[in-house]
Amino acid sequence: MSAVLEEIYQKKGEEHKSVAKKHVSFRPANEFHTNDYSNNHIHTGSLPQSHIRNIENTVDGYPKLQKLFSMKEKQVMQYNTKPFGCTVELDEIVPTLNDWIQKDNLTFDVVMIGCLTDNQFIYPLLTQLPINRLISKPGFLFVWGSAQKINELSRLLSNEVWAKKFRRSEELVFVPVNKNSPFYPGLEADDESLFNKMQWHCWMCITGTVRRATDGHLIHCNVDTDLAIETNNCKVGAIPNQLYKVAENFSTATRRLHIVPARTGSETPIRMRPGWVIMGPDVLLNNFNSKDYKNEISRVGSNLPKDPVIESLRPKSPVSNKN
Template sequence: MMIVVMIIQLRFTLLSLNDNISRQRTTAVWPEATAKPANRQKNKTHEGDETLKRRRFGAQGVTLDDGIAHNSQSEEVMAYRDSSTFLKGTQSANPHNDYCQHFVDTGQRPQNFIRDVGIQDRFEEYPKLKELIKLKDELIHETATPPMYLKCDLLQYNLRELNGKFDVILIEPPLEEYQRSCGVTNTRFWSWEEIMKLEIEEVAAPRSFVFLWCGSSDGLDLGRQCLRKWGFRRCEDICWIKTNINNPSKVKNVEPRAVFQRTKEHCLMGIKGTVRRSTDGDFIHANVDIDLIISEEPPFGMMEKPEEIFHIIEHFCLGRRRLHLFGRDLTIRPGWLTLGPELTNSNLNTEAYNAHFNRTANDYLTGCTERIEALRPKSPPPKSALGGPSRGRGRGGIQRGRPPPV
C-alpha cells in the first residue's frame, strides 16, 4: 500500500514540474501572451472606437481567435472600421487636426486655413519686404505705359504685325480641359497643337521670359514642348492653389483620368537667352516673390486667373515691354499690351506703343532706386580671379548704356 501511495505522489510531482517548465517556456518564447489581458483592457478605454486589432505573422507563425501570437516574429497591424480614431480634439485616440478628413466631411479644402495669403497681409510681419514691395509697385506705376489692347483672332493674327520685341509674354489660353468645368459657353477652346503653332519666337526679345498657364492635366508635359518649340527653357513652375471658402460644396468635379481631387493649376515659366541674377540686376530682381499663389477659385463657368500673376511678373522682370495673349476686358492693365478674341474694343497703335521704348537707350527698363537695390534679395557679387570686382554687366539700378535688344 505504501508503494502505491509513493508512486501516485511521484506522478503528481512530475506533472507539476512539467507544468511549471511549460509556463516558463511560454513566457520566454511568447511574451505577448502575458501582455494580452493588459492590451485588451487598454483598448476598451476609448468608447465608440471600433478599431479592430489583428496580428500578422511569418510563414511559420500561428494566430488564434483570442489574438495570442504563438511566434516571436509577430507584427501588429492596425485595421480601422470608421474615422473615429481621426476625429479632432482630445476625444480621439490620436489627437490632431486632420484637414484631409475635414475635407471629406465638409468639402472645405485644407488650403482654406492657410493664414495671410493675400498680397496686403502677407508681409505684415516683415517690414523690409513690405517696404520693398511698396517701392517697387510705385516705380512700376510710374514707368508703366498706357494700356493698349487689340481684339483679334489669334489663330489668324500674325504676331509680326506688332513690329516689336517683348521682354515678358503671358499666355493664358482657353484650354480644352476648361470646357468640362465651364458648361455651355461661346468661348472657343484651344488644343495644344494650336497653341504650339503660335509664333511666340517671332516677338520674344533675345533675353526674355514667357509665362504659360497650362492647367492641371497633361498641360505640364505639353507646355514644356511649347516652350522648347518657341526657344525657351523651363526655369520655374508657379502653382496656383485654389481655395473654396465661399463655396465649400461637397459636389466635386472629378476629371475622367484623375486619381486625386485637382485643386491647383500650373503656370510654367520659360527663359530665353542668358540671364544671371548675380550680374543682370538691371533686368531681373529674383526672390522677391514665391512660386505659390493661394486664392479663391472662380465661380463655375469662369476661367479667370489670379491677378497676383501680374504682380509676380512685374516684381521679377524690369522690362517694360509686356505682352498678354488671350486677355479679356478685366485683364487690361497699364504697362501691358493685351491681345485676345474676347476683348470688346481695340486701341492699339503700334507706332505709338513702340515709341515708348525708343527715346533713350534704356527706355525699355523700369530702372531701380538705391533704396530698392538695398532692400531686395540678391546674390553675393562675383569676383574675378585677382580677387577684385567682376567685370560683368552691372547690377541693380546701374544702367548699361546700350540700346534695347531687337
C-alpha cells in the same frame, strides 16, 4: 514576510512602468499641437488653403519685405504704359503677330500666354507662334494652363527644337480658394484621378542668358513666391491680378504682351491692365497702334530704373566665396 511582499510589489510597479513607456508616442512635442487640415477636409469638406491666415498679405509680420513690396508696386505703376488692347480672332493671332514683327519691327521682353479658363488652344498656338522673333533675348515667357494643359506643354518644351529656344526655369502655381471659386478648373470627361486637380500651373521660361547674381537690371528674383492663392479681393475675370504681378515683379522690362488664346465670354471678362498689351478674341478695348505703343515705351523706358533702396531690400542669391 512583509519585506518579501514589499519587494514583489516594487517589481510589479517597475514592470507596469516599462509597459507604459512602450505605448508612449515618441513624436516631437510640436506635432501634438499641429492642425491637420487635410484630415479636417476629409471630415468637413473645407479645403486646407481656406485656413491660411496670410493670404491677403503674404508678407504680414515682415516689415522689410512689406516695404519692398510697396516700393516695387509704386515703381511698376510709375513706369507703366497706358493699357493697350487688341481684339483679334483666334485664327488671326499668329498672322497679326507676324505683321507686328515684320511690318512694325515690334518685339517684347515679357510674353504671357493663357488665362484661367479651360477652353484654351495653347498647344496649337505655341507650335505656330513666331516665338524667336517675337521675344527679345534675353526674354521671358509665362504660359498658364490647367494640369491637363501643363502635360501637353511639358512634352512640347521637352522637344529638341523648343529646348534650344527656351530654358525652363520655374513652375508657378495658382490655387483657387474652394470649388465655388470662378477660377476652379473643370475636369476632363475621362479624368478619374483620386485627387482634385484644382491648381493652375505656369511654366516660366527664359530665352537667352540671364544670371541672378549679375543681371539685377533685368530681373528681380525672389520678390514673389512660386505659389499664389486666390484672395477675397480677386475680381471675377479670366486673369487674376496675381498672374500679372508675378511677371511684373520678376522682370524689370516694360514691353509686356499677354495673349489670351480662348473665348472667355462676358461672365469672365478680360480686364485691361496698365503696362500690358492684351490680345484675344474677347478683349473689349481695341486701341493698339504700333506707333502709339512705341511712343509710350520711349516715354517710360524699356526697363525700370535701378533703385538703390529696392536693391538693398530684395532677397539675392548668396555670393560664393572663391579663394
